[in-house]
Amino acid sequence: MMAFLKNVNSGMIGLALSLVLAAAMLPTIPQGAQADAFPTKPIQNIVAWAPGGSSDMSQRLVANHIAKYLGQPMVIVNKPGGAAVPGTTEIARSKNDGYTIGMNWYASFVLRPYVLKVPYKIEDYIFMLGMVRQRNVVAVRSDSPYKTLQDLIDYAKKNPKKLLFSGSPTASWQHLAGTHLNQIAGMETQFVPYDGGRPSAVALLGGHIDYIVGQPVEFSAELKAGQIRTLAALEDKRIPMVPDVPTAIELGYKVAHPHMMIIVGPAGIPADRVKKIRCLQSRFGGKGVYQDRRRHGPGGRI
């Protein structure tokens, strides 16, 4: 489980830094824009991960800007450990007055309840906003005989258990996505656990596995160098980084495994307060500036 969490967070520091820089460049909203009574005291934002990680940093940047707008601080409260279960639980058990919210990931509500015994359920939360999406693809080495996803599936169906794939540790998001593709396509391939996405990519390049289910960020250099070929995106729509690559759904295989960073709170927070928090989180996530930086490279045009 810890290996899974490690994988989830891998490669995210850069994202958090981008968000910090992006938000720092946003114009400050005038203090006069404060009108609602809420909040009249600090808002607690529970992050179920340790200080300094990208999950933490992304919310600290938002907190700084929200404080300028609200006139009240948003206090980041880190509750790391226990596979994020204690922190996630604390959000559900907080008073639903809008003064306690939390940053989390889909895995807390989709994967962990089937892996661990968790004391919460989906109905305990209000889901306010999704902010950051993790995307996965199926990829092979560029000299692989499989030019398309269909090539790979056709071979695997004729040769059960012969193809090897990886992407991460056992029961990771990538393992589950790859296994789901097997089920939907009616093929049988073997999963080889590695310690994360990058080690899996190295194994692919070394010829130890036949294909990978992973995030393009973990082999972006090899993609650019033409050493790895992406066959399909396991998403509901195409991925901007590889826009010419079809989704598995487009190819007739209904397999999409989106994973998002989300803002949640205890169920029952008044709607006007949810709306305010949602607007501020989306405003200060820095979408416009961040995407501009993505299009124009690390330096961006800003």
Added chain:
Amino acid sequence: MGLEVEYKSGEEVLKEIQQLNTVYKTLVPAVLKK
């Protein structure tokens, strides 16, 4: 990059989580059993 800023409303998030749960409810135990 595998991670991108993208916004979804709370309703969209909940719907997606519920859809994933219909798959993961059976998929996760099957994967862990192997």
